[in-house]
Amino acid sequence: MEKLQTFDSLVSKNDFVIKFANVNGSGSASANQLFAKAVFRMGIPVSPKNIFPSNIQGLPTWFEIRINKDGYLGSKGSVDLSVAMNPQSYNQDVEELNSGGYLLYDSSWKRNFYRDDINVIEIPLTSLCVESFTNAKQRALFKNIAYVGALSVLLDMEYEIFEELISEQFASKKNLIEPNLKALNIGRDYVLNNLPYPIGLTLERMDKNDGKILISGNEAAGLGAVYGGATICAWYPITPSTSLAEGFEKYAKKFRVDEKTGKNLYASVQAEDELSAIGMAIGANWNGARSFTATSGPGISLMSEFLGLAYFAEVPVVVFDVQRGGPSTGMPTKTQQSDILACAYASHGDTKHVMLLPEDPKECFEFSAMAFDLADRLQTPVFVVTDLDMGMNDWVVDELEWDDSRKFDRGKVLDFEALEKMEEKFGRYHDVDGDGICYRTYPGAHPSKGAYFTRGTSHDEYARYSEDGEINATNLRRLVQKFKTASELVPDPEIILSDKKNCSGVIYYGSTSAAMLEARDMLKEEGIELDLMRVKAFPFNLDVWDFIEKHDYVYVVEQNRDSQMRTLLMAEGGISAEKLRSLVWFNGQPIEANFIAKKIREREPEKI
Amino acid sequence: MTYIQKPINHHPNLKKNKLGLTRRDYEGAVSSLCAGCGHDSISAAIIDACFELNIEAYKVAKLSGIGCSSKAPAYFLNDSHGFNSVHGRMPSIATGASCANDDLLYIGVSGDGDSASIGMGQFVHAIRRQVDMTYIVENNGTYGLTKGQFSATNDKDSPNKYGEENPFPPVDLTALAIQLGASYVARSFSGDRDQLVPLIMGAFQHKGFALLDIISPCVTFNNHDASTKSYDHIREHNDALGKVDFVPLGREIIANYEEGETVEVNLHDGSKMSLEKLDNSYDPTDANLALNTVREKNDEGKVATGLLYIDTKAPDLYETLNAIDKPLNTLNEKELCPGSDKLKTINQGLN
Numbered sequence: 001m002e003k004l005q006t007f008d009s010l011v012s013k014n015d016f017v018i019k020f021a022n023v024n025g026s027g028s029a030s031a032n033q034l035f036a037k038a039v040f041r042m043g044i045p046v047s048p049k050n051i052f053p054s055n056i057q058g059l060p061t062w063f064e065i066r067i068n069k070d071g072y073l074g075s076k077g078s079v080d081l082s083v084a085m086n087p088q089s090y091n092q093d094v095e096e097l098n099s100g101g102y103l104l105y106d107s108s109w110k111r112n113f114y115r116d117d118i119n120v121i122e123i124p125l126t127s128l129c130v131e132s133f134t135n136a137k138q139r140a141l142f143k144n145i146a147y148v149g150a151l152s153v154l155l156d157m158e159y160e161i162f163e164e165l166i167s168e169q170f171a172s173k174k175n176l177i178e179p180n181l182k183a184l185n186i187g188r189d190y191v192l193n194n195l196p197y198p199i200g201l202t203l204e205r206m207d208k209n210d211g212k213i214l215i216s217g218n219e220a221a222g223l224g225a226v227y228g229g230a231t232i233c234a235w236y237p238i239t240p241s242t243s244l245a246e247g248f249e250k251y252a253k254k255f256r257v258d259e260k261t262g263k264n265l266y267a268s269v270q271a272e273d274e275l276s277a278i279g280m281a282i283g284a285n286w287n288g289a290r291s292f293t294a295t296s297g298p299g300i301s302l303m304s305e306f307l308g309l310a311y312f313a314e315v316p317v318v319v320f321d322v323q324r325g326g327p328s329t330g331m332p333t334k335t336q337q338s339d340i341l342a343c344a345y346a347s348h349g350d351t352k353h354v355m356l357l358p359e360d361p362k363e364c365f366e367f368s369a370m371a372f373d374l375a376d377r378l379q380t381p382v383f384v385v386t387d388l389d390m391g392m393n394d395w396v397v398d399e400l401e402w403d404d405s406r407k408f409d410r411g412k413v414l415d416f417e418a419l420e421k422m423e424e425k426f427g428r429y430h431d432v433d434g435d436g437i438c439y440r441t442y443p444g445a446h447p448s449k450g451a452y453f454t455r456g457t458s459h460d461e462y463a464r465y466s467e468d469g470e471i472n473a474t475n476l477r478r479l480v481q482k483f484k485t486a487s488e489l490v491p492d493p494e495i496i497l498s499d500k501k502n503c504s505g506v507i508y509y510g511s512t513s514a515a516m517l518e519a520r521d522m523l524k525e526e527g528i529e530l531d532l533m534r535v536k537a538f539p540f541n542l543d544v545w546d547f548i549e550k551h552d553y554v555y556v557v558e559q560n561r562d563s564q565m566r567t568l569l570m571a572e573g574g575i576s577a578e579k580l581r582s583l584v585w586f587n588g589q590p591i592e593a594n595f596i597a598k599k600i601r602e603r604e605p606e607k608i
Numbered sequence: 609m610t611y612i613q614k615p616i617n618h619h620p621n622l623k624k625n626k627l628g629l630t631r632r633d634y635e636g637a638v639s640s641l642c643a644g645c646g647h648d649s650i651s652a653a654i655i656d657a658c659f660e661l662n663i664e665a666y667k668v669a670k671l672s673g674i675g676c677s678s679k680a681p682a683y684f685l686n687d688s689h690g691f692n693s694v695h696g697r698m699p700s701i702a703t704g705a706s707c708a709n710d711d712l713l714y715i716g717v718s719g720d721g722d723s724a725s726i727g728m729g730q731f732v733h734a735i736r737r738q739v740d741m742t743y744i745v746e747n748n749g750t751y752g753l754t755k756g757q758f759s760a761t762n763d764k765d766s767p768n769k770y771g772e773e774n775p776f777p778p779v780d781l782t783a784l785a786i787q788l789g790a791s792y793v794a795r796s797f798s799g800d801r802d803q804l805v806p807l808i809m810g811a812f813q814h815k816g817f818a819l820l821d822i823i824s825p826c827v828t829f830n831n832h833d834a835s836t837k838s839y840d841h842i843r844e845h846n847d848a849l850g851k852v853d854f855v856p857l858g859r860e861i862i863a864n865y866e867e868g869e870t871v872e873v874n875l876h877d878g879s880k881m882s883l884e885k886l887d888n889s890y891d892p893t894d895a896n897l898a899l900n901t902v903r904e905k906n907d908e909g910k911v912a913t914g915l916l917y918i919d920t921k922a923p924d925l926y927e928t929l930n931a932i933d934k935p936l937n938t939l940n941e942k943e944l945c946p947g948s949d950k951l952k953t954i955n956q957g958l959n
Contacts, residue, residue, distance in 0.1 A: 040959075213958035223954070229944040231936040232707050234700075251954075255946040263932040265939060267707045269925075271700070272733040279693070279700025279730070280707070286691060287669070288937035289708030305694050399955040402948040408941050442937065443669045443689035443705075444712050451666060453682055453690040464637075465682070 007117040010100040011200035014044050014069035016080040018151075021093045022144075023086045025057030031144030032063040033394070034165055035151060039067055040214050040396065041161045043206040047073035047514075049393045049590060054239070054332045060089040069206060073396065074515030075590040081201055083147055085125075094118070102199055104147065104154075121195065123150050128186050133179070142183035149187025156198035158205065159188070213399050217390035218294075220361035220400065221320055222247025224368025225292055226255060226266075229408050230318070232291035233268040234280035236299065239332045240388035241322040244294040245270075274299035278306040278319070285316045286454060288413070288442035290372045292318035296388075297326045297339045300346060307381050308347025309456040311479075314429070314438070316375035316411070319343075320368070320384045322391040325588045334588025335388035337510055338560035343383045344538055344568055350476060354486050355383045355538040359513040360390055362397035363536075370491070376411035378486050379440060387559070389590040390511040412439045419446040427461040428452040429475060436482030483539055490537035493544050496520075498529035504604065505551035507580075509535045509565060511590065512557055518593035519600070528604050530555075538568065545573050548580075555600060557583045559591050612638035626662040634658045634665060636683040646798030646824030646839075647677055647746045651684045653801055654715065654744075657808040658685065661856060668713045669705060673698040673727060676753055677719030677746035677824075696727025699734035702741050703925065709935040710926040713812060714741035721751050724760040724779040731781075735788040735817050740924040742811040742818045745781055746798070748826035749837035756829035763836040769829055782916055783902050785819040786895050791922040792818035793898070795913045797842050798825065806854035806881070807915060813854075815876035816924045823911065847905050849890050849914035855880040873918055881915065892918050 010016070018035075022028035029050060036048035047066045053059040066076050084093045084105045090113070097103060099117045107122035125146050129139045152162055162184055170176040191197050218241065225233070225248045233252075235245035249268050256265040271277035277293040284291035295303065300321055310317050325331025326338045343355055354374060356367040367384050375382040412433075419426065419441065426449055429438050441450035452463040458472040459465060466472065508516045513534060520530055533547045548554055548569070556566040563582035569575050583599050585591045614635055622630040634655040639648050658665065665687035672678035674695035681690045693701045702716050723731045723745050734743070749762035756769055764777045785793045792814040794807045804822065811818035823842050825831045831838045836845075855872075856879045873881040873892070891897055898917040905912035 209959070213955050215958050227945050227951075229939075229941065231939060231944065232704060234704060251946075255950060256944070258932050261932065262930075264930050265932055265936070265943060267926075267929045267931050267936065269703065269707065269737075269929070272729055275697060276700040276703070276730055276733065279697045280704035282693075283671075283691070283701035283704025283706075284708040284937075285704075286701070287705040287708035287712075289935075291704060291708070306697065309694050399959075400951055402945075402951045404948050406941075408945075441689075442709075444667050444709065447664060447666045448687060451687050451689050453692065455690075455692040456694060457692070 008100050009119055009200045010080050010098060010102070012080070013202050013204055014067060014206065016067055016201045017076050017078060018065045018067070018081045018083065019079040019093070020063040020065075020083040021086045021089045022061050022063065023088070024053055024055050024059045024061040026144070027141045028061070028085065028144045029063065031148050032065070034145070034162070034169070035148045036065050036394070037165055037214065038152070038157060038161045039065070039203060040209055041165065042158060042203055043209045044069065044203060045071045045073055045208050045396060047393070047395065049075065049389065051589070052333050060086050067203065069208070071208065072514065072518040072593065074518055075592045077589075077592040077594060083151070085143070085147065102201065104150070106143070119199065121154070121199070123147070123187065123190055123195075125187070128190060129183070132182065132186055138179065142179065142186075145180055145183035146187035149184035150191045151187070152184070153188050153191040153197050154195070154199050156202045156204070209396060211399055212396050214394045214396055215361045216243065216392055216394050217358070217361040217364035217386050218244040218322060218392060219247040219250075220365040221294075221368040221384065221386065222249075223251050223400070224365040225318075225372070226251045227365070227402060228290065228369030228372040230290045230292050230372060231266050232281065232284040232289050233266070234271050234277045234284070234291065234293050235268070236271045236274045236277045236295065238274070238296050238299050240324050240392045241294040241296045241299070241320060243392060244320055244322060274302040275306065278303040278317070281317050281319075282306060282310050282315050285375070290318075290376070292320065292372075294320040294322065296322050296324045297342065298329065300339055300342050304347045307353065308349060308351050310381045311347065311351045311353065312349070312456055313454045314379040314440070315454070316379050317381045318371045318375050318384065319381055320386065323385065323387040331588045333388070335511070335590055336559050336586055336588060337387055337512075338564065338586065339385065340558075340560065340564035340568060343385055352483055352539070353381050353383055354378060354490060355385050356490065357385050357509045357536055357538075358390070359510060359534060360397050361395050362400060364390065365400050373409040374486075374489060377409050377437070377489060378482060379411060379437060380482070380486075385510070387511050412437055414439050414441050414445070414450055416446050419449040422449060425462070426450050426452070428463040429459060429478075430461040431478050431481070435485045436478050436480070437485060487539040487541045490539065490541065492541060493536055493547070494534040495543065495547060496532040498524075498531055500529040502552075503529040503531055505531045505533060505547060505554040506557060507533050507535055507554055507565065507569070508557040512559065515591045515593040515596055516557060519596035522593060522597045523600060526601070528601065530600070535565070540569070540572060548573065548575055552579070553581055554579060555581045555583045557591070557596055559585050561586045612640075614638050625659050627664065629659070631655060631659045634685055636681070636686050639683040641676055641679065642828050644827040645676070646748065646822075646826070647680050648683065649798040649801065650744065650746055650804070650822055650824055651680050653804045653808055655684050656801070656805045657812060660805070661809055661812060663713065663812070667711070668715060670715050670717065671698050671702050671705065672717045673719075673722040675719040675722045675751070676826075677717055678722060680717050680746065681715070696722050696725070697730055698722070699727065699730035699739070699743075703734055703737065703739050706739055706741060706926065707929065707931070708937040710740065710931070711935055714739075716741055716743045718743065718745050720745060720747045720749060720759040720761040724781060728779075732784065732788055735785055735790045735819070737925045738789065738791060738816050738922055738928070740816055740926060742808070742814075742820065744820045744822060746824040747781070747821055747837070748824050748830055749835070750826050750830040752826050752829055766836040767834045769832055780902060780906065781819065781821045783899055786898050786902075786917045789922065790819050790917070791816035791919040793917040794819070794915045795821045795823070795911070797823045797846055797913060799839060799843065800846070800913070803848060803852060803913065806852045809854035809856070810852070810875065810881045810915065813875045813877050813879045814918075814920070816919075816922050842911060845910045847910040847912050849901065849912055849916065852915055853882040855882055873920065875920060881918070892916060
């Protein structure tokens with residue numbers, strides 16, 4: 001007998017959140033990605049986020065997909081449809097489902113769920129796959145494709161897109177197309193023959209993704225390094241940065257192999273640890289090749305000594321820090337923005353470093369290429385600070401662009417001709433131009449001119465060891481001058497002013513953008529207007545100080561416990577603590593608009 | 609004054625090499641090491657080797673870590689670029705630098721603290737990867753700059769200058785290097801220039817990782833009577849496996865050995881190492897024999913010196929990476945940047 005429904009089922013077109021609950025290592029990620037890509041192909045804004053454990057096989061893992069017709073793609077923090085494929089996490093999955101939401105589970109083993117305000121969709125996926133496939137591995141793997149097939153009917157999606165995606169995915173392994181389509185149809189047919197469809201949540205084609213691509217920040221940054229002319233990648237595996245080095249290699253293999261000889265126009269070395277990785281990158285840059293390393297928080301800690309050397313000896317190097325949850329080993333598979341201070345002031349002694357803070361994979365590409373120019377120009381380490389959320393998840397962004405007239409800026413390098421013409425004695429640390437940046441030479445440039453001794457010990461203008469405190473102080477002051485020059489070269493902040501005067505300001509950076517912009521719109525509807533400033537780089541330039549100056553209060557929204565960006569602003573600009581209001585989120589999940597809006601809403605009346 | 613430039617005046621009749629350079633042209637700044645330090649003799653031997661091989665100094669990169677030994681690169685080859693990096697991390701600098709430009713000669717100078725303790729990890733991995741470089745360990749069994757602590761190559765029970773005995777066994781860097789596949793492994797003594805110079809010349813011409821473990825007594829902290837790394841001890845216990853001569857490319861071998869068998873090894877560039885075997889059973893191309901010999905001599909209380917092991921066929925890192933012949937640091941935008949058309953194709957694959 002059919003139960004009488006006592007609640008309202010959720011009804012929404014192109015605006016809901018699906019969460020897949022799977023067992024790690026069961027092959028679910030590629031099926032979930034297939035689903036996300038299908039939504040993308042239907043022209044609907046989508047943001048898939050892999051919420052995975054530090055584990056190879058067995059632990060629960062989730063994949064959350066937000067679909068939003070208005071293009072709000074930050075994490076939402078609530079679930080409308082749960083595809084619960086992991087009995088281990090049933091309780092949690094059922095609990096977090098919105099009232100009126102939908103729970104799809106594998107009913108090969110039937111069970112009752114304690115909530116009476118949700119729709120339970122039963123599909124005996126395991127049984128269906130056991131009937132249709134003989135191989136044990138296939139039975140397990142294709143269960144994932146089968147639920148994607150079921151969803152395609154339940155959500156009223158275009159079947160052709162799935163056919164197209166599967167043929168593209170297996171273009172080089174054609175024998176896999178047929179069984180994948182078969183699995184897809186197992187799910188589809190079951191729904192078509194046994195269940196009411198579509199459910200209240202549906203997808204309808206839009207045109208929002210014209211000119212857009214779906215790419216992860218790590219892949220984009222790796223590609224940016226290829227475009228930026230990096231030739232040597234030295235890296236050590238660490239989540240969540242590993243796929244950045246792999247991204248570089250993937251594209252280098254494609255574009256950097258000499259057709260005639262089959263030899264590589266790049267080198268990628270997997271180091272024995274992070275200390276070695278940064279050492280190799282510094283050694284290569286010292287020798288005039290663009291080189292980088294990619295790491296995460298623990299790697300930054302290990303690289304710190306070398307980073308001080310590169311700062312003080314003035315060797316360019318690009319370091320990608322794909323931040324994860326800290327401190328210590330922390331939450332290796334969760335996201336945070338908690339390395340801001342560790343990067344800004346990495347290493348002992350008075351050190352300061354340039355940081356670029358991309359907001360999405362598109363900027364990961366752009367800032368990656370830019371970082372090599374800046375590092376060469378400034379002869380210092382440049383960090384590209386991203387995070388797990390944008391690094392490992394595929395984001396919908398505008399197509400990547402490249403201006404072919406662009407030239408690499410190799411900075412102040414004296415080559416053979418320049419040295420030949422030079423009459424005065426070459427001084428490696430001689431500030432000829434007054435901008436704090438000196439001229440350097442590559443080893444082997446000239447038979448008798450330009451050689452110098454690079455060292456981490458105190459040195460004079462000619463790179464000679466000196467224990468004279470005044471000489472060292474002068475050199476340290478010049479490095480401050482150089483940092484000032486850096487502030488003029490790094491990208492300006494993005495400032496979005498409200499029409500209203502005298503509203504509070506907000507500073508944010510990195511992957512917080514999506515949630516921040518959504519929160520801004522939510523608050524605007526309530527009458528709370530905000531001026532926004534997205535900081536794109538450190539050192540801060542005059543625009544940053546000007547924005548703070550012009551506001552009575554500025555919220556600093558970030559994904560760490562200690563308000564690290566706020567600390568940096570206070571330390572570098574002498575801004576008072578009262579003026580900068582800390583708004584932090586550090587639970588390892590991507591920051592949510594509701595949270596930001598709530599926190600600002602709570603404090604805004606103080607002003608009115 | 610912390611840096612002393614040597615006066616440039618020298619005797620007008622000094623011997624010149626094929627480049628028209630004298631030995632003095634290969635010198636560096638005045639050494640600030642202790643008078644009598646073995647390291648200064650090694651610097652002099654490096655200068656000799658460069659002079660003899662007609663090496664152009666600007667095509668050499670001198671790399672080091674931290675410690676007394678790591679200061680040494682400032683004291684030879686003024687016209688070479690140098691990089692005094694951080695403690696124990698010279699091998700990674702060398703690895704990156706050699707990937708960037710395979711055309712330079714990389715001379716790494718390290719010490720026993722720098723290589724056998726803090727830098728052990730980087731040392732072994734640079735060997736595993738067969739970085740094309742000459743890696744010199746100026747081995748004195750002690751931490752000089754911090755005033756006389758035991759290092760990891762100090763022999764067990766060997767006392768420090770206060771008479772305290774070292775409770776731990778030493779790391780034998782040569783045995784380690786042979787085991788890890790270094791393709792040129794030699795041990796020598798800073799006080800034996802006749803043996804040392806040809807070994808350095810051979811290392812410079814060798815393609816791949818060449819380790820020179822050079823016992824280099826610390827006159828201030830570890831040259832006392834009971835030390836096993838003192839001048840006297842090494843002179844007494846030095847057991848040379850063969851007399852070594854280096855024959856540069858194109859030069860005839862002068863048969864100056866009267867007795868014993870002479871073996872020639874062809875190096876990468878066509879030059880030769882000529883080894884007069886004192887012990888007829890010794891074959892430096894046999895890794896197992898090399899390992900056993902090092903160990904046996906050690907058990908006998910002797911220090912095996914000479915060319916312990918050589919493999920002229922092993923591919924170096926640059927070759928393993930299959931990198932193009934043209935140095936990577938010379939490539940320009942056109943060669944490196946795929947351009948906007950390719951990016952369009954990439955975009956198409958991502959939508």
